[in-house]
Amino acid sequence: MAEFAYEPEPDVALAPGERAEGIAGQSPWHIAARRLARNRVAVAGLVLFLLIVAVSFAAPLYADYVADTNPFASNLSGTTIVDGKRVEVIQSGGGKLGLGEVPIGPTWQRNFFVGADNQGRDVAARVLYGGRSSLLIGIGSALIACFLATIVGLIAGFYRGATDSILSRVMDLIWAFPVYLLAICLSTVLLTQGLKWGPIDIDPSSLWLPTLIIGVIYVPYVMRPIRGQVLSVREKEFVEAAIAQGSSNWRLIFSEVLPNVATAVIVLLPLMIATTILTEAALSYLSIGVQPPKASWGTIIQDGQSLLYTRPWVAVAPGIMIVLTVLSLNLLGDGVRDALDPRARIRLRK
Amino acid sequence: MIHASRLTIAGSVLALALLAAGCGGGEKKSATTTTEAGGKGGTMTTVANAAPSGSPDPAINYTLQEWQFLIMTHDGLTAFKRVGGKGGTELVPDLAEAIPKPTDGGKTYTFTLRKNIKFADGTVVKPSDFTRTFERMFKLHGPTTGTFYNVLVGADACLKNAATCDLSQGVVADDSANTVTFHLTTGDPEWLFKLGLPFAFVLPKSTPDKEVNIPPAGTGPYKFAEYNPNKQIKLVRNTYFKEWSKDAQPEGNPDVILQKFGLSAEAETTQVQNGQADWTFDLPPADRLPEISEKYADQVHINPLTAIHYIAMNVRIPPFNNLKARQAVNYATDHNALVKIYGGPKLAQPTCQILPPNFPGYQPYCPYTKNPGSGKWTAPDMAKAQQLMTESGVKGQEVSVVTDTIEQDKSYGLYFVDLLNQLGFKAKLKALSPDLQYPYCQNSKNKVQFCWSTWYQDYPAASDFINVLLGCDSYNPNSNASPNIAEYCVKSTQDKIDQALQKGITDPTAANKQWAQIDKLLVDQAVWVPMFNPKLIDFVSTRVKGYQFSPQWYFLLDQASVEG
Numbered sequence: 001m002a003e004f005a006y007e008p009e010p011d012v013a014l015a016p017g018e019r020a021e022g023i024a025g026q027s028p029w030h031i032a033a034r035r036l037a038r039n040r041v042a043v044a045g046l047v048l049f050l051l052i053v054a055v056s057f058a059a060p061l062y063a064d065y066v067a068d069t070n071p072f073a074s075n076l077s078g079t080t081i082v083d084g085k086r087v088e089v090i091q092s093g094g095g096k097l098g099l100g101e102v103p104i105g106p107t108w109q110r111n112f113f114v115g116a117d118n119q120g121r122d123v124a125a126r127v128l129y130g131g132r133s134s135l136l137i138g139i140g141s142a143l144i145a146c147f148l149a150t151i152v153g154l155i156a157g158f159y160r161g162a163t164d165s166i167l168s169r170v171m172d173l174i175w176a177f178p179v180y181l182l183a184i185c186l187s188t189v190l191l192t193q194g195l196k197w198g199p200i201d202i203d204p205s206s207l208w209l210p211t212l213i214i215g216v217i218y219v220p221y222v223m224r225p226i227r228g229q230v231l232s233v234r235e236k237e238f239v240e241a242a243i244a245q246g247s248s249n250w251r252l253i254f255s256e257v258l259p260n261v262a263t264a265v266i267v268l269l270p271l272m273i274a275t276t277i278l279t280e281a282a283l284s285y286l287s288i289g290v291q292p293p294k295a296s297w298g299t300i301i302q303d304g305q306s307l308l309y310t311r312p313w314v315a316v317a318p319g320i321m322i323v324l325t326v327l328s329l330n331l332l333g334d335g336v337r338d339a340l341d342p343r344a345r346i347r348l349r350k
Numbered sequence: 351m352i353h354a355s356r357l358t359i360a361g362s363v364l365a366l367a368l369l370a371a372g373c374g375g376g377e378k379k380s381a382t383t384t385t386e387a388g389g390k391g392g393t394m395t396t397v398a399n400a401a402p403s404g405s406p407d408p409a410i411n412y413t414l415q416e417w418q419f420l421i422m423t424h425d426g427l428t429a430f431k432r433v434g435g436k437g438g439t440e441l442v443p444d445l446a447e448a449i450p451k452p453t454d455g456g457k458t459y460t461f462t463l464r465k466n467i468k469f470a471d472g473t474v475v476k477p478s479d480f481t482r483t484f485e486r487m488f489k490l491h492g493p494t495t496g497t498f499y500n501v502l503v504g505a506d507a508c509l510k511n512a513a514t515c516d517l518s519q520g521v522v523a524d525d526s527a528n529t530v531t532f533h534l535t536t537g538d539p540e541w542l543f544k545l546g547l548p549f550a551f552v553l554p555k556s557t558p559d560k561e562v563n564i565p566p567a568g569t570g571p572y573k574f575a576e577y578n579p580n581k582q583i584k585l586v587r588n589t590y591f592k593e594w595s596k597d598a599q600p601e602g603n604p605d606v607i608l609q610k611f612g613l614s615a616e617a618e619t620t621q622v623q624n625g626q627a628d629w630t631f632d633l634p635p636a637d638r639l640p641e642i643s644e645k646y647a648d649q650v651h652i653n654p655l656t657a658i659h660y661i662a663m664n665v666r667i668p669p670f671n672n673l674k675a676r677q678a679v680n681y682a683t684d685h686n687a688l689v690k691i692y693g694g695p696k697l698a699q700p701t702c703q704i705l706p707p708n709f710p711g712y713q714p715y716c717p718y719t720k721n722p723g724s725g726k727w728t729a730p731d732m733a734k735a736q737q738l739m740t741e742s743g744v745k746g747q748e749v750s751v752v753t754d755t756i757e758q759d760k761s762y763g764l765y766f767v768d769l770l771n772q773l774g775f776k777a778k779l780k781a782l783s784p785d786l787q788y789p790y791c792q793n794s795k796n797k798v799q800f801c802w803s804t805w806y807q808d809y810p811a812a813s814d815f816i817n818v819l820l821g822c823d824s825y826n827p828n829s830n831a832s833p834n835i836a837e838y839c840v841k842s843t844q845d846k847i848d849q850a851l852q853k854g855i856t857d858p859t860a861a862n863k864q865w866a867q868i869d870k871l872l873v874d875q876a877v878w879v880p881m882f883n884p885k886l887i888d889f890v891s892t893r894v895k896g897y898q899f900s901p902q903w904y905f906l907l908d909q910a911s912v913e914g
Contacts, residue, residue, distance in 0.1 A: 074768040076687035090690050093640030096647040099697060099887070100639025101690045118636070118691070118757075119764055205778050287755065292764055292779050293771075306616060306757040310637040 032263075035339035042335020048328035052321065056131030063125040066110050071129055072293045075120030080104065080111045089120040102310050114313040117303045126295045127317050133296035135325075137211045137289075138277035144215030145272055146265050149222035154253050154261070156223070157230025168227070171220040179217050183279060186213045187288035205291045210283060214276050222268055229261040236260075263340040270333035274326040281322055297322050388895035388911030394604040396907065397618045398631035399756055401579035401611050403788040407561045408548050408568075409487040410831060412494070413788070414806055414904065415631055417548050419583060419609070422602060422908045423470075424551035424568030427461050427480070427530065428542050429598040430809075432906060434898030439810055441542055444598035445475065445552065445569065446530075449542060456537025456855050461530045468590040469554045470567035477523035477530045483553045488515040490561060493831035496823030498544045503533040537855040543809035571602045571908065579785060583609040602908030603896065615757060619889070622649075628891045628912055629905065635757055636693045642889060651888040652697070653899045656706045657806040658815075659692070661766065661879035662791070662835035664799050669744035669775065676876035678742065680718035682735035682769055685727050688881045691761045698882040700727040703873045704815050706883045710858070711812030711865030715873055735773060745774030752780045753802040754787035762802050762881070770800075789830035794837060801835050804884075809902070812865035813854075817847050820872060836877045843871060 026034075036042055055062075063069055078089040082104070089112070093100030103116035113124040156167040174182070190209055195202040202208050233239065239256050247255070277297075283289030284298025292299060297318035304315025402416035408424060411417070421432075429444035431437050443449050446461040453460075467475045488495050488508035496509055502520035522531040534541065544550060557566045564577035571591045576584035585607040593601045609631065613621065619634035621627035623646065634642060642650060663670035663679070670676050685700030692698045699707070702716035714725025721728060739745055749770050753763035763779045770777035777800075782790055791801035808814045818824055822844045824834035846868050854861035872878075888905050890897060896910045 072768070073772070074687065074765045076690050076765065077684055092694055093643055095640050095643025095645075097643040097650060097652070097696070099643040099650075099652075099693060100641075101636050101694045102640060103637075118761055119768075287781065293767055305614075306635040307637050308616070309641065 032339040036335055039335040039338060041331050042338075045328040045331025045335065048324060049332060052131065052325050052328065053135055056128055056135055059125065059128035059132055062128055063122070067113070067122050067125045068111065069122040069125050071121050071125035071295065073121070075116070078120050080107075082107050082109065082111075089116050090118075103307065103314075105311055106313050114317045115311050117300070117311075117314050118307060119303075123300065123304075123314050123317055126300055127297070127321060130295040130297045130300050130318055131321060131325075133207060133290050133294060134277055134280055134284075134298070134322075137207055137214065137280045137296070138273050140207075140211040141213075141215035141218070141276040141280070142269060142272040144212065145218040145222050145276070146269055148215070148219045149226055150258075150261070150265055152219065153223045153226030154230055154258060157227040158234055158249070158253050158257060160231070164227075171223050174217065175220040177217075179221075180279070180282060182217050183213055183283055184286065184288060186217070187283055191288055191291070205294065207290065207294075210280055210289045214279050214283070218272065218276065218279075222265075222272060225268065226261055226264055229264045230257055233257050233260045267333065267337045267340055270329045270336060274329035274333070277322065277325055277329075281318075388603070388913055390601075390603045390911070391605050392912040393606040393608060394629070394894070394907060394910065394912045395627050396607070396609045396629045396631060397613055397621055397627040398609055398611055399613065399615060399618070400784040401577075401583070403785045404830065405561045406563060406565055406577050406579075407490065408551055408553065408565050409483075409490045409492045410561065411548070412831070412833065418903060418905070418907060419572075419574075419585060419607075420548040420551060420565065420568075421570070421903055422572045422585060422607070423565060423570040423574060423588070424548065424553075425467075425570055425599055426545050426547070426550045426552065427463075428546040429595075430546055430900070430902040431597045432600055432900070432903075432909065433597075434900055434906065434909075436901070438900030438902050441546060442595065442597045444546070444595065452537070452541075454533075456539075457534040459532045459534075459541060461532075463528045463530065464594055465528065467569055467594065469569055470573035470588040470590055471554060471556070472590055473554055473556075473567075475552060475569060476525050477528060478525050479523075479552050479555055480530045481517055481521040481523045482555055482557075483550070484521045485515045485517045486553065486557065486559055487549055488512050488517070489559050491826065491829060491831055492549055493824075493826075493833055494544075494547075494549055494818065496826065497818050497821055497833075498540075498547070498549065500823060501534045501536055501538045501541070503535055505535075536852065538851070539854040539858065539861075540809065540811050540813065543811065547808055570599060572607065580611065582611060600909065603911040604908065607907055622889055622891050625891050625893060628894050629907070630889060632756065633693070633758060633887065634889060636691065639693050639697075639887075646889070649890055649892065651897065651899060653886045653888065653904070655806060655884055655886050656709050656810070656901070657804065657884055658701065658704070658706055659688070659698075659762075659802070659804050659881040659884060661881065662801045662803055663877065663879065664797075664801075664835075664837055665875075665877055666794075666837045667797055667799060669742075669747040669749065670799055672742045672744050673876065674738045674742035675744045677718070678735040678738035678773055679770070680735075680876050680879055681731045681738065682773055683718070683879050683881075684730045684769075685882060687765060688762060691758060691765065692882065692884060693887075696885075697887065698884045700882050701880045702727050703869050703880055704820070704878065705812055705865070705869050706807075706815075709807070709812065709815075710810060711816075711862040711869060713866040713869070715870050717873065718876075732772075739773050747775055749775045749777045749799050750780045751777055751800045751802070752782065752787065752791055752798050754784040755781045756784055759784075759802060766800065766802075766879075791835050792832040793830050794825075794827045794832065798835070803835055807902075811854075812862065812869070813847070813851055816865065816868055816872065817851070820877060821847055838872075838875075838877045840875075843868065843875075846871070 063071055076090050079086050080089055089104050090101050093102055103118055104112055105115045112122050115123050117123055152167055156164040191204045194204040242252055242256050280289055281298035284296045285302045290296035290299050300318040301315045307314045402413045404411055408420055425444045427446040428441050431440040431442050445463055447464055450459055489512050491512055504517045504520040508515035520533050553566050565574050571588055572585040573588045575586045615632045615635050618630040618632055619638050622630050663676050665671055689695055689698045702718050705712040716725055716727045719727045720731045751763045751766050753759045760781050767777040767779050790796055791798045819833055820838050822839035825837050825839050826832040850861050850864035893912045894910050898906045898909050900906055
């Protein structure tokens, strides 16, 4: 088995609070896990993220047992109980002329905790359901981007030469397009008829469509650092030794090179998830991501745009969720990088 | 009339009538209040989310948004009196010296033109220009050639072969005698109205026989200086204009009239509040109405409209080629919910039928409600709807609900998506840009199943709703100019329509009874889901003086003045 590149060298400092004898003989993954566990900020980020995932996936429970609502059905003529009184969810406006209809505002109670949108739907329940869509798309597309980028980066970096040139130029071509414009173009085209390619048949309203689009457009961004890592690892002595022993190329790639670039992918993953969640929110806000009546944080922000003056919580609530999710992932990502990055060398204090 | 794509949205559009200057106080203003006009000059800046839907060509465009400009730049032989209030539906001579009485059993109208009226390009209007204008209308497959103007002698041949359209027998021009004579195949009690619509506004001979990107020179007090659907419309004064009839075509007050595009309804409302714009064509979002009602009441006018918001269901393709499916949707629709989206019961009234209240031929009728019999809608009947759905056998079929992207209109779409899903369909929303949605729905090759739309009267006649929107001649397959979005064409119904049209020549009262029966028949066929009859709110800035609302053309932009 190849030696892990993170094995501390005599002149490399330990992490704060770490003792050399404490990590002697331990696997690099164990060392990294311990470092991560000691990083309170990263742990807080992880806990926050897991909490957001948990509450989002508990959306059906909230809708059924707490709010008692169907967050996808129009509720324009509905009523609810606030402070013991039955009130309309969509209420008549006042003023001298008595014009307009405004959704109920935050009740801070079980029903309509942060109010209703212009279809009379419970915003809090929609925000939780929206979290499911946004997280599924964000995590799914990040995994797709990392998976494809790893494959492409491994092949390009290992084989080099013409293979590397061709693959790198293809990635450059995708990278040349501003990522949001490319996503908008692809979404606009595919949302009309869906994606039909051979055995693949994806409905326009499926969450797979934005997941695939966002995953593909970010492949170049992940592929480049991985390719660089592969180029570096390929020159290591243990790889040369494996070549001398007659290992096939595929065995070299998957047994020698991949384990040593995996850390780069792991470092990038949480940061990519944050990026893809933001991209999904942007596309859905522009009505070319998640399609109504399905909810995502981006669609709810768009619903709230026309209510900013009277019911700002409709847009603010999903915005807060996006901020917290991205923040938690960034904190986690920084912590993972500090724990795993083999180039984070510190002088040993003697 | 016109599919007022914005105007419908307009339901919400609180066009703030600039009453403040004339009326003062915070009192609720009458819809037809006319305030004292100010002086001439200045630039009136109006805003709209997008340009008028479809082609800007006067022979084709069928939107109120564009027509509000065309009446300032072009003229026909007749015109609706350019005043606010009830007088605005009165027909007066425009380019003609007088309105003639028909001869030959109502089939011949001879007009004498006023002399020395010039187009904005300096050329003098001649009778032969009218022949050319009408032939061009057919060559461009105008949306009403098959309904309004098919009574002209020679029109049948033009409808069959537009490229070689020859109306020299139907529109006889005598340049030396300065007369234009129309020969009709049958008497038409609405002919004079139709001559006052922008389709019949005269165009110069130099206008090409293809769609133009900017309306050509006209005879009105203004001309189009710019028509950029991505930016703005700009009207400037026509230097060749000399007022010949204050009733038909008065001189305008502002020097320049702009309509800028690209803002959301929210932003437009804010611009009017801040004085950055003088009027918004679009309706303010419903959530701004209470604020406007409270703080800007002096700038608000509420006007009743002979108009309708409706859903057209395509009767030729599944699932709505099934009568029970269509009736089920009608039974299930909660009209109060739709009224709430529009802005509340003070701004709209639920309806179940084609004709609007107080319209010729209107008799209250609503079978699609709980406890029918009163003629009024009271509540949805979901049980009946579900029963019909089960009987129809169309559950599980996919339906695409087409609206435009303006918040309010999309809200209607979301409501109906949810409703259709409750009924057992698999519905999804397809929201298109406002300037694309109406032509998209009209074109049969797009196979639109369920389309939101609106209609505002062209003139006060039942045929303007029933024949234009549901007559066989309004169904033009594979054309963007096919107002019969439901694609409904049944011979027996068309025969009844034709009989009512004929009856109207001699006995309008009896004809209106026939129209009422046709309205009832169409409701029973559930070709539409009629939603509500809207009122219009005009929200204008404090700069605007002299607000006038015409029942025909709504806010008369050029008859108002702008201060500062």
